[in-house]
Amino acid sequence: MTIRNRLTIRFTALVSSILLLAFVSIYAFCWYFTSSDFYRRLERKANTAGNMLIRYRLDAQLIRQLGQLRKDQLPNQKITIFDGRDSVIFVSQEDIPITAPKSVLAKIRQNNRKDFQLDGYSFSGIRFTTTSGQYVVMASAINTYGNQFLRSLLWSLIGLYCLIASITAFSGWLFAGDALRPMQQIDQTVSRIFPHNQAERLPIDRDDDEIRRLSVTINRLLDRITESFQLQRMFVANVSHELKNPLTQISSQLEVSLLKQRDPETYKQTIHSVLEDIRDLSSLTHELLQLSQLNQDNAEELLTQVVRMDELVWDIQDEVNALSPRYKVTIKFGPLPDDPDQASIRGNKALLKTALKNLTENACKFSNDGRALIQVYFEQHTLKISVQNQGQPIQADELPYIFEPFYRSRQTADVRGYGIGLSLVERIVRLHKGRISVSSEQGQSTLFSIELPH
Template identity: 65%
Template sequence: MTIRNRLTLRFTGLVSSILLLTFVSIYAFCWYFISSDFYRRLDRKAMTTGELLIRHKIDAQVIQQLGRLRKDHLPNQNIVVYDQRDSIVFSAIEVPIIPLSKALLAEIRQARQKDFRQESYYLSGIRFRADSEQYVVVASAQNAYGDEFLGHLVLSLTGLFCLIAAITALSGWAFAGDALRPMQVIDQTVSDIFPRNQDERLFVSQEDDEISRLSITINQLLDRVGDSFRLQRMFVANVSHELRNPLTQINSQLEVSLLKEREPESYRQTIRSVLEDVGNLTALTHELLQLSQVNQDDAATLLTHTVRLDELIWDVRDEVAAIQPRYQVTVELGTLPDDPDLLTIQGNRTLLGTALKNLIENACKFSEDGRALVQTHFDQRTVQIRISNKGDAIPDADKPYIFQPFYRSRQTADLKGYGVGLSLVDRIVRLHGGQVSGTSEPGNLTVFTVDLYR
């Protein structure tokens, strides 16, 4: 069922329920008022007849004559008086229309006064005492006008209920359609965006309503999806480029070697060159494998170690120093906390070591003198690691892309590498719930900061 149909049904059901409760209340009030008024009139007639016949001993024929002369007769009115033996001692008409059982007369004597209905007649019974005898006076009549009014009232309220319910349903259908029209526009626009118009976005009105906020959220989602597509295309293009170069070199060298007979030393040179290219492919494949294995969904299974960061930094320093003799790494741990638990975080030691190694190695590689400075700061909730060096500043045009995979600026085009390191660092740090950022301005240090949270 569509949202429009559900809204229409719920709106119609709510209004119909309120309307039904109102109409039932109106009918119940009218029924109670008409019935009570009619019973009061019967009570007065029964009381009057009892006073005249029983208390004042007026002749029954005179009472009948007076009754015929009165102008306030009710439809099919009759007044019957029973003695204590349940025998009729007086009846306004010759033959009583409604016979009453002895049990019912006993109830009236016990209750002293009783209003009830029998078939289409309203009856009111009253007990009288006189000369040590008990009498029961029962006045009965048909409430023709009241019943007819209630019947017409039921028909009118039923017709009015159906009419209002139909109008409510049509109005609800129209209002729901008008309210959901922006959703239809959003659905059509989003359907048309992919794959043809990826740069198109939803219109956001000036009103601060749910539709506007939804449009903003969808536009932000489309921006992220568009960025993902661009990153994917760039990733594929860069991987293809990085793989094509060594494969082309391997292929061309082997083809040249097969063109004619050569000296053994020439074949050995070719084999060494091919082995070097195969080594580059292996290194690239290893970095791609590392990049693919760092997944946010695997955080629960990867972050199982208690890592002491000061020890990890010294170990990484030794590893970087072993890579290249000119690399010199200075570590400044600052003021260490008294509590050794503040030196640790929950994470993966191997991954954190890889991230720090990439940052420190890059700092040495792009430094003027091969030096890098590592500084740390520990507090109750945060561990901050700053890695800085002196070298050429990162161009402003390259700064938004330095953490994207396979992105290499013109400064790094001549250096060995694949542009995976910083992307891997960013993924590892985010996997640990932290963040990495970089600042680089001409004349100042280039600083990469890693913030890890407990």
């Protein structure tokens, strides 16, 4: 069932329920008022007859004649008087055979009066007590006009209820369609967007309502999806390029070696060259594998160690200094914390070591003098590490892309590498719920800053 139909049904059911409650209340009030008024009229008839016959001892035949002459007689009106032994001593119309049972007479004597219905007739009985004994006067009649009024009212309310419910259902269907029209437009627009025109976006209304907020959210999602597609295409293109070069070199060298017979030394050089290309290919494959395995889904499995960062940076200093005689890494610590736990974080030691080593090695590699400075600051909730060097600054237009896989800036184009290191560093930091930032300007040092929570 569509949302439009559900909203129509619920709106119609709500209005119909309220309307039904109102109409039932109106009918019940009219029924109560009509019945009460008719019983009051019967009571007055019984009182009048009782006073004339019992208290003033008027002639019964005269009373019958007066009753026939009066124009205010009720339909099928009958007055019956019972003595103390429940015997009938007066009947205004003997051709109406209906009478009250003795059990009812007993209740009237006990309670002084009683109103009830029997076989379509309405009865009102009262007790008269005199010196000559106790009597019961019973007035009965058919509430013809009241019943006709109630029947007319009932059919009128039923017809009005059906009419209003129909109008409500139709109006609700129109209003629901009008309210959901922006959703239909969103559905049609999103259906048109992919895969051909990814740049199209949903229109944003001026009204600050739920539809506008939903459109903004969907546009942001489409931006992220488009960016993801672009990164995926760029990743595939770069991987293909990086894999193609060593494979082409290997194939070319082997084909040249097979063209003619060569001396063992030439074959040996070819094998060494092919082996070097295979090592490069293996290194690239290993880095790609590391990059693909780092995601938030397996964070709980990887981040299970308590890592002392002060000890880790000393290890990185030794390892990077050993890579080249030109490299020189210096470490500077901020104020040491009183709590040793503030020098530790929960994470994966191997991954953190890879990230910091890549940053430090890059700092030394692109430094003018091969030097890099690692600074560590211990704070209450976070641990900050910065890697700094003096060298050619990164261009401002390249800063937003340096953490993307396979991206290589102009100043690193002639340096051996694959453009994966910084992307790997960024993913490792994000996996540890940290943040990484970079600042690089002309005349100032290049600074990579990492902030990790304890």
